Amino acid sequence: MATETIEILDTDGVNRALTRIAHEILEHNKGVEDLVLIGIRTGGAYLASQLQQVISAIEGVKVPLGIIDVTMYRDDLCSRSDLAVGQTDIPFRLRDQKIVLVDDVLFTGRTIRAAMGAVMDLGRPQNIQLAILIDRGHRELPIRPDYIGRNLPTARNEQIKVDFDDLNTAQAVHLLRN
Amino acid sequence: MKILIKSGRVVDPANKLDKKLDILVVDGKIAELAANIDPGNAEVINAAGLIVTPGLVDMHTHLRDPGYEYKEDIISGTRAAAAGGVTSLACMPNTSPVNDSLAVTQYIITKAKEQGSANVFPIGSITKGMNGELLAEMGELKEGGCVGFSDDGLPVINGEMMRRGLEYANTFGVPIFTHAEDLSLVAGGSMNEGSVSTELGLKGIPWVAEDAVTARDIMLAELTGAHLHVCHVSTKGSVELVRHAKARGVRVTCEATPHHFMLTDEAVRGYNANFKMNPPLRTQEDVDAVRAGLADGTIDAIATDHAPHHIDEKNVEFAIAMNGVVGLETLLPLTLKLVAEKVLDLSKAIALLTCQPAEILGIDRGTLAVGAVADITLINPNKEWTVEADKLHSKSKNTSFDGQTMRGYAVRTILAGKTVFER
Amino acid sequence: MSFNPKHILGIKDLSTDEINFILDTADSFKEINTRQIKKVPTLRGKTVVNLFYEASTRTRTSFEIAGKRLSADTVNISASGSSVAKGETLEDTAKNIQAMHPDIIVMRHGASGACQYLAERLDCSVINAGDGMHEHPSQALLDAFTIRQHKGSIEGLTVAIVGDITHSRVVRSDIYCLSKLGAKVRLAGPGTMLPPGIEKLGCEVFNNLEDAIRDADVVMMLRIQRERQGTPLIPSVREYARFFGLNGNKMDLAKKDAIVMHPGPINRGVELGTAIADGPQNVILNQVENGVAVRMALLYLVAGGEKLQEDC
DSSP: OOOEEEEEEOHHHHHHHHHHHHHHHHHHHTSSTTEEEEEETTHHHHHHHHHHHHHHHHHSOOOOEEEEOOGGGOSOGGGOSOOOOOOOBOOSOOTTOEEEEEEEEESSSHHHHHHHHHHHHHOOOSEEEEEEEEEOOOOSSSOOOSEEEEEOOOOTTOEEEEEEOTTOOEEEEEEEEO | OEEEEEEEEEEEGGGTEEEEEEEEEETTEEEEEESSOOOTTSEEEEOTTOEEEEOEEEEEEOOOTTTOTTTOOHHHHHHHHHHTTEEEEEEOSOSSSOSOSHHHHHHHHHHHHHHOSSEEEEOBOSBGGGOSSSBOOHHHHHHHTOOOEEOTTSOOOOHHHHHHHHHHHHHTTOOEEEOOOOHHHHTTOOEEOSHHHHHHTOOEEOTHHHHHHHHHHHHHHHHHOOOEEEOSOOSHHHHHHHHHHHHTTOOEEEEEOHHHHHOOGGGGTTOOGGGOOSSOOOOHHHHHHHHHHHHHTSSOEEOOOBOOOOHHHHSSOGGGSOOOOOOTTTHHHHHHHHHHTTSSOHHHHHHHHTHHHHHHHTOSOSOOOTTSBOOEEEEEEEEEEEOOGGGOSSSOOOOTTTTOEEEEEEEEEEETTEEEEEO | OOOOOSOBOOSTTSOHHHHHHHHHHHHHHHGGGGSSSOOOSTTTTOEEEEEESSOOSHHHHHHHHHHHHTTOEEEEEEOOSOHHHHTSOHHHHHHHHHTTOOSEEEEEESSTTHHHHHHHHOSSEEEEEEETTTBOHHHHHHHHHHHHHHHSOOTTOEEEEESOOTTOHHHHHHHHHHHHTTOEEEEEOOGGGSOTTGGGGTOEEESSHHHHHTTOSEEEEOOOOGGGBTSTTBSOHHHHHHHHSBOTTGGGGSOTTOEEEOOSOOOBTTTBOHHHHTSTTBOHHHHHHHHHHHHHHHHHHHHSTTSSOSOO
């Protein structure tokens, strides 16, 4: 079956989206006080790192950045073929922090639920917000992002692919259609 | 009552026969061997394409009767024998009570005669209760029908007791069957000691445990002039000891089991207790030595050491499982395998199963001579079949060869002119 | 990566990739043990039975904590003695436990092969927590994990293991594990405690401690059972300590940065001199700590995928 690839965002598009999200985060949280970024392994972690740089460029402050792996919190233990577990690396306290969870694509919402569970086990934050590069719809849980790079209605069998370069910088977003 | 076994290849090493002949049986005895005997009013059994041999003799079995009838009894054990082509067997005395009295000997013989499917020749114990302390009443036991004496399952630990046992048995002209094992060297081992036992973490039994006592008993036979029969030789060393003893004229004979010439301790991987026996499965070098011993005549007989055990005694952790495997129904094809593998020629193989063990036991069986009792086995040497433990005639199913493909089996077993097994 | 083994019966059956995957997974689980709330929901609803036929504090506790930190329901059953003494066969005991639908049975048993016996007869997964003198896979994995933590990689290291090799299931698992990961394994012990053919497992055998530990990167001392004293195996603990104990200046023979390991519990003054037991090279408590992470990884990998029930 031939696969059709459609470019949704190019590099500039990704950067514009991240810049806008950064501004929205700063605006919403009135600055960087108590603000932390937590990226969901692996795509979300790369984007969180980029967001950290963008925020730093705007505010001159490097907000704390953590990486979370949600494998241990997933609800599909018995049906997964890939059992690899990534490491969670959050070298700061989460108590009373404002957490912005970052992921590349929001789909069913199950990963975000797992991530919230994982974050809550590490400490009791002030609040948890959600930043997403692409929201492709098809939610199975009552989860709504606070910051969205691009809303993209998709069919269930389509795939969204975010391309990263060797330095883990997002280069483009593609829609793959069979 | 006449039977004519027609057109079979008659292999009777006792009479140096290997040719196509008819055999006429009249009233349970061999009446005539010749080409093209006129059937007259005899029942004709077509043996074309079959090998016809004297009924096989298994000189080492455990029938478990009396006392352990849940494992086997004389009826089931002799039925298994018949299914394996065996018409005569010797049974070891480690029953309950031990066969150290005329009563037990007579019980065995009577039950076998009345209800059995094979001739049963009891072996009495060397020492009372197999305790190693007092000699059994061998004279009376021999009169009662015992063909030899053994504490098989256990060694006679005390050297003087063994010496006196040999001397005393010799008085009555019967052999002592030694179970050669130094228990202090066994020291709780459950398989052959070597790299496999090391890997499996099972305590090993070194070859010395067998060889040391084999050597002692051979020297005692030399000292006393008595006939020593070494049971189930399994090591290279034991074979060599017997070979050297024979060369210098010691009255020693010995036997080997099919599992000891077919399997090595590699089979224990997997911890299947149906590969646990005593002596244990040894190394390839030992298997090769046993085969060489069979080929050059050092080993006089192939015997099964048929040792039935209930599944509950085997379906446990390897170290606590009981020793022993059944063998009557696989004896013949495993021996024929040695012929196929050119270790033995057919005549030699049949001798190891017929006249040679019969001679050691001193029984008038294992021959198709005119006038002999018509114990006859008809063998299809080429039929391939698969061992299915569940289908064995023995009460116990503890075979090492479950699921294995065999070649050859007895298609008819005739005991004193009467067919006791047919397939 | 997927992980197909349904049971962990021994290291011999694991591939190098599988071993590395277990160690990598343990690396990820290690972090949980340093959290304030040391619990993740990974094995929620799974039941792990720790069936111990031999006394064991360390291994049983380690498996129990591992299961609990993954939110499994863990139950400990201490069965005493052999099945014969108890009057119930191992199979019957196991089937009774199976009737309660555990997902994983972690078993320690005095008979070599007992875990394989169980695995062949039950539907659930079986993890070997030590069977007779055969294998103790979780110990070998935590040893490898600890060595990797201290040395970066196991490839090319020289590991000396000293003590009662014959009776040690840890040694057998360690030889398989470390040699698969590229280490050179040396063994030393008195002749009475070196089983025949052990070198075929992939190691070099010495009859003195000094030669074995010379230039070694890792020195692993085995516990000497005091009960062995007075058997034909050793004349006295005193003499054993003199020739095969790691004490005095003997560690000077090993590499400067060599580490000292011990599967525990230690006999101070016997196989390990107190100065060394308390010295900076000793990583014994790391081993214990890592044991939990490694056992979490094992429980997770055995429970994960489609190996157990079809729907859960």
